[in-house]
Amino acid sequence: MRQFTFILIFILPLAAFSQLNPQSKKITKKFFPDLDIEINTPGFSKKKGFTNYKMMMSFINKLIEKEEGVTLSFIGESQKGKPIPMIKISKNSYKEKIKIWFQAGMHGNEPAGTEGILYLMDQLLNNDKYSYLFDRIELVIVPMVNIDGYEKNNRYASNGLDLNRDHTKLMIPESNSLKNAFSNYGAEITVDFHEYTPFRKDFAKIGDFGISNIYDVMILYSGNLNVPKILRNFTNDIFVEKAREVLEKNDLRYHDYIVSRNHQGSIHFHQGSNSSRSSCTAYALTNSISSLVEVRGVGIGKTSFKRRVNSTFLVALSYLETAYNNVENIKQILIKSKKSKNDAVLKSAPNISNSQITCLDLGTSQEIVLDVILHDKFNAKAELIRERPHGYLIHQDNKLVLEKLKILGLTLSSVTSSRTVKAAKYIVDSCERSQMKYEGVFMQNVQTSTENIVLEIDKFWYVLKMDQKNANLAIEVLEPEAPNSFVSYGLIKTEKNSDLPYFRLLKK
Numbered sequence: 217m218r219q220f221t222f223i224l225i226f227i228l229p230l231a232a233f234s235q236l237n238p239q240s241k242k243i244t245k246k247f248f249p250d251l252d253i254e255i256n257t258p259g260f261s262k263k264k265g266f267t268n269y270k271m272m273m274s275f276i277n278k279l280i281e282k283e284e285g286v287t288l289s290f291i292g293e294s295q296k297g298k299p300i301p302m303i304k305i306s307k308n309s310y311k312e313k314i315k316i317w318f319q320a321g322m323h324g325n326e327p328a329g330t331e332g333i334l335y336l337m338d339q340l341l342n343n344d345k346y347s348y349l350f351d352r353i354e355l356v357i358v359p360m361v362n363i364d365g366y367e368k369n370n371r372y373a374s375n376g377l378d379l380n381r382d383h384t385k386l387m388i389p390e391s392n393s394l395k396n397a398f399s400n401y402g403a404e405i406t407v408d409f410h411e412y413t414p415f416r417k418d419f420a421k422i423g424d425f426g427i428s429n430i431y432d433v434m435i436l437y438s439g440n441l442n443v444p445k446i447l448r449n450f451t452n453d454i455f456v457e458k459a460r461e462v463l464e465k466n467d468l469r470y471h472d473y474i475v476s477r478n479h480q481g482s483i484h485f486h487q488g489s490n491s492s493r494s495s496c497t498a499y500a501l502t503n504s505i506s507s508l509v510e511v512r513g514v515g516i517g518k519t520s521f522k523r524r525v526n527s528t529f530l531v532a533l534s535y536l537e538t539a540y541n542n543v544e545n546i547k548q549i550l551i552k553s554k555k556s557k558n559d560a561v562l563k564s565a566p567n568i569s570n571s572q573i574t575c576l577d578l579g580t581s582q583e584i585v586l587d588v589i590l591h592d593k594f595n596a597k598a599e600l601i602r603e604r605p606h607g608y609l610i611h612q613d614n615k616l617v618l619e620k621l622k623i624l625g626l627t628l629s630s631v632t633s634s635r636t637v638k639a640a641k642y643i644v645d646s647c648e649r650s651q652m653k654y655e656g657v658f659m660q661n662v663q664t665s666t667e668n669i670v671l672e673i674d675k676f677w678y679v680l681k682m683d684q685k686n687a688n689l690a691i692e693v694l695e696p697e698a699p700n701s702f703v704s705y706g707l708i709k710t711e712k713n714s715d716l717p718y719f720r721l722l723k724k
């Protein structure tokens with residue numbers, strides 16, 4: 217009992233303190249000193265809290281008034297009825313421009329994303345030294361995707377779901393608005409700005425007093441094997457590499473995206489991502505140069521906020537400059553990448569190896585190097601593949617599937633005359649349904665086999681052809697074993713020995 221009381225006396229204040237401010241002043245001063253720069257975005261005009269929706273809108277309206285070539289529109293409404301703004305900057309006339317898409321505020325508790333993008337807008341429109349960029353680029357910005365979450369400093373949308381796990385199942389109204397706008401725009405470069413949690417629960421168990429992630433910025437690009445290799449490499453070698461140089465020059469620590477995961481009681485690290493449920497891979501599958509930027513910030517309040525906002529700004533600006541300097545090259549790569557006809561990869565596994573990760577020891581306030589087991593998704597291997605189909609055939613009765621495919625920007629053409637085609641049907645050989653909900657659904661884990669058939673089709677059928685910009689996204693949502701497919705998410709309910717309600721088109 218005495219020991220228990222002793223523990224309580226010492227642990228409780230520590231716990232309470234760490235709740236309020238998990239980062240000591242000493243660590244902030246030594247590793248993340250704030251910057252002494254002028255930033256005039258609304259978040260810096262108040263002592264506590266961050267930019268709210270109203271402040272953002274008046275900042276944007278003021279910024280764009282009398283600006284030529286800048287338009288404000290609304291892509292839809294948040295669940296609580298607030299219009300979601302989209303700003304398009306398309307200024308100087310030039311025949312061949314690169315179309316760029318920036319978004320921020322998918323997670324409402326990651327303020328440096330939105331604030332950094334507002335700062336970028338301010339600089340692009342008010343600082344003459346950046347105006348040359350618009351000779352060769354066009355930029356669309358959605359600065360606050362999850363308005364309801366943002367207003368409450370909460371990660372989730374107001375129906376409790378995570379917008380960045382919803383890119384293929386599309387169960388959140390804001391996701392649908394965002395995807396519609398994204399699909400209509402047809403971006404060639406996309407960046408999604410976030411912040412990450414430096415003090416993770418897992419980290420408390422490492423060292424005497426736990427560790428913290430040390431990187432100011434982590435950058436993610438897709439390791440998904442349905443994203444053509446030429447596109448993955450170009451994204452890393454040209455865009456991410458340039459951003460790394462900029463961060464280096466500005467004395468900011470950076471790393472490729474890593475995250476800790478519990479593997480049967482021990483902590484492993486995962487590097488990269490290849491999941492199409494999240495923006496980075498979902499966008500890369502639309503034949504776009506796609507990245508996600510994570511700034512060190514969730515859970516540390518307004519600590520080093522200028523540093524964090526400036527980090528967002530620097531990476532964003534670097535992407536614009538890289539685009540400006542590589543216009544012809546980008547166009548060429550995207551043409552080549554769109555022509556890739558790789559087999560469809562349904563399942564893949566990361567490369568697992570012993571590695572080392574630099575982090576911050578909270579007991580000693582020192583930088584340390586940890587030996588870790590690393591699951592590297594930038595170097596994944598295919599585990600289950602299926603021949604790439606010529607297209608998919610979907611009957612008009614599958615309204616939900618057709619509607620979601622359209623939102624994903626996939627073009628469906630209707631069949632004009634009755635005929636027979638060589639097709640393959642899917643037969644479900646096994647189906648396990650999960651007992652617990654994940655992000656609002658009961659997941660299904662299926663194995664299927666395909667059987668070649670002759671299918672009669674008529675005007676009640678739609679064809680999705682695989683020679684379109686977003687074709688690789690079709691593989692992710694229609695191949696049933698793919699982890700983020702409509703079948704995996706239970707949007708198409710199935711069971712053992714049934715056929716799926718759509719078909720693979722084998723030949724023209």
Ligand SMILES: [Zn+2]
Pocket residue numbers: 322323326380410411
């Ligand atoms: Zn996030």
